[in-house]
Amino acid sequence: MTILAIDTSCDETSAAVLDGDRVLSSVTWSQIKYHRRWGGVVPSLARRAHTERLPLVVTRALRLAKVNLPNSANSPNSPNLISAVAVTVGPGLAPALEAGIHYAKALALLHEIPLIPVNHLEGHIASVFLKRKSGKSFFNRLILQPFSRSNRSNHFLSLIVSGGHSELVLTNRDFLLPSSFFLSHRLLGQTMDDAAGECLDKVGRELGLGYPAGPVVEQFARFSSSRAYKFPIPLQRSPRTDLNFSFSGLKTAAIQMIHGTHNIEKSGQRQPKKFSKAELYDFCASFQETVISALLLKLKRAIQITGVKSVILTGGVAANNRLRRRAGALVRSLDGQFYPAPKQFTGDNAAMIGLAAHWAWSRGEVAQTPEKIIALDRQPNLNFESVIPSEAPPDGAKSRDPAK
Ligand code: KG4
Numbered sequence: 280m281t282i283l284a285i286d287t288s289c290d291e292t293s294a295a296v297l298d299g300d301r302v303l304s305s306v307t308w309s310q311i312k313y314h315r316r317w318g319g320v321v322p323s324l325a326r327r328a329h330t331e332r333l334p335l336v337v338t339r340a341l342r343l344a345k346v347n348l349p350n351s352a353n354s355p356n357s358p359n360l361i362s363a364v365a366v367t368v369g370p371g372l373a374p375a376l377e378a379g380i381h382y383a384k385a386l387a388l389l390h391e392i393p394l395i396p397v398n399h400l401e402g403h404i405a406s407v408f409l410k411r412k413s414g415k416s417f418f419n420r421l422i423l424q425p426f427s428r429s430n431r432s433n434h435f436l437s438l439i440v441s442g443g444h445s446e447l448v449l450t451n452r453d454f455l456l457p458s459s460f461f462l463s464h465r466l467l468g469q470t471m472d473d474a475a476g477e478c479l480d481k482v483g484r485e486l487g488l489g490y491p492a493g494p495v496v497e498q499f500a501r502f503s504s505s506r507a508y509k510f511p512i513p514l515q516r517s518p519r520t521d522l523n524f525s526f527s528g529l530k531t532a533a534i535q536m537i538h539g540t541h542n543i544e545k546s547g548q549r550q551p552k553k554f555s556k557a558e559l560y561d562f563c564a565s566f567q568e569t570v571i572s573a574l575l576l577k578l579k580r581a582i583q584i585t586g587v588k589s590v591i592l593t594g595g596v597a598a599n600n601r602l603r604r605r606a607g608a609l610v611r612s613l614d615g616q617f618y619p620a621p622k623q624f625t626g627d628n629a630a631m632i633g634l635a636a637h638w639a640w641s642r643g644e645v646a647q648t649p650e651k652i653i654a655l656d657r658q659p660n661l662n663f664e665s666v667i668p669s670e671a672p673p674d675g676a677k678s679r680d681p682a683k
């Protein structure tokens with residue numbers, strides 16, 4: 280089945296064509312330059328930019344994949360036709376989501392094909408399973424195919440870390456076809472305030488590192504192995520079954536350190552501390568290390584509580600090499616298998632939405648009739664069903680007593 284997928288959940292306008300799990304084309308246009316001078320994403324600007332760019336991005340994705348939409352000028356001569364359109368319905372910025380949904384609905388109605396609503400977070404999970412056009416994995420080194428038949432676990436954990444989300448998700452799977460799964464997801468933990476990426480971006484902004492600052496923090500951190508700046512690891516002392524995250528306290532502590540609490544209290548104004556280059560590198564290294572430790576603390580707990588040892592790392596922040604290295608080391612130290620998303624699919628992209636659409640289709644989540652297509656709406660706060668971690672162990676997964 281060939282799917283045209285669209286994602287406009289935040290500030291990337293993206294379209295992709297997938298044949299099963301094979302990416303035939305993937306086109307992403309970033310709006311970052313529009314939002315940069317405001318220091319963050321401006322929803323109304325995002326909607327307008329998505330609306331303007333979508334036709335170009337979609338046309339390019341179709342052309343690169345050498346496929347056509349049915350009932351179009353080229354379709355009579357085309358052996359390869361799109362069978363369904365998929366679109367992210369949430370979570371995300373409401374005006375941005377609206378632009379993509381509006382366009383996808385129009386395509387589905389005009390070309391008389393079904394529309395598949397996709398959960399953006401399931402998309403991030405799906406990014407790990409994407410394959411090249413040739414059917415080969417995106418990983419250069421030879422690793423075990425994630426969740427192949429030889430890997431007998433029927434569950435996996437995902438740590439999703441992006442600008443909008445920090446989540447731990449437990450997934451159950453059932454094989455249908457070799458390249459298609461029947462999956463159900465449960466939310467074990469999420470951030471109670473800021474997401475990890477947001478925390479990196481906001482602290483980086485205060486350091487004058489631009490937007491988004493996460494990748495710059497990583498670059499600067501590479502120049503230092505110092506941990507001279509000390510930050511508390513959030514929720515370190517919370518109960519062992521607590522798998523939620525919190526980054527706003529850490530963000531405030533870091534911003535106060537940057538500006539000097541004293542200065543803010545005295546003058547009511549933020550006077551950035553003058554960092555030398557070396558100090559800036561040390562600060563980034565210390566701060567990044569604390570964000571990673573906060574994430575891995577909960578990942579370790581999740582593995583220990585559920586007994587599930589196949590672990591996915593995904594989302595924009597999963598591009599961070601230090602996080603990938605430390606998460607991989609942690610998972611392997613617990614005898615687990617680690618599957619980070621391929622670097623080119625960590626950030627928002629429609630390819631991951633296309634594969635998640637196949638999974639959604641397997642569950643019957645599809646609008647087939649014009650009435651159902653028209654009725655589809657955005658779900659800005661969409662998430663997986665939540666489960667209390669101590670009750671999380673799924674059938675067959677070994678669980679340890681969380682009290683131990
Ligand atoms: O998944 P994504 O592209 O968009 C959302 O759904 O939010 O994630 C964007 C986030 C931003 O906060 C950005 O700073 C962060 O991912 N990010 C990084 C790196 N690359 C992107 N954070 C740390 N290190 C990186 N290399």
Ligand code: ZN
Nearest residue numbers: 441595626627
């Ligand atoms: Zn995302």
